[in-house]
């Protein structure tokens with residue numbers, strides 16, 4: 001019987017092949033904190049975009065593009081924080097993530113695509129072009145939350 005720590009390290013090594021580098025000895029709790037932090041920064045940048053689309057904040061094209069580009073850059077980064085055996089602490093991740101890994105990965109890829117398209121659309125400076133891309137981004141967030149986040 002492998003210890004929980006050995007299983008985590010083995011999973012981390014496997015994750016390393018799949019995604020990216022996790023240092024040996026990284027605690028599962030730190031992995032959870034990492035992925036939650038990336039989502040927090042994504043949401044932080046999405047906030048003003050929501051406000052601008054709703055008309056609660058003046059539309060500032062440069063500010064909109066800056067934040068959409070940040071979201072696009074960040075969207076590739078949570079996936080490496082979903083290592084197996086990291087359903088610990090105050091994680092809101094559902095176990096279904098690891099049972100439906102291919103679908104989860106596809107939904108994360110959808111977020112990357114939607115945020116890149118939003119950054120691109122924002123360059124038009126035209127809300128008629130921006131709003132559909134904005135809705136697609138919100139939809140990509142929601143699609144994943146519906147299936148994979150406890151809330």
Ligand code: ASC
Pocket residue numbers: 043046047050138139141142
């Ligand atoms: C946000 C935020 C989310 C998404 C989601 C979209 O502003 O923090 O998690 O939008 O609510 O459906």
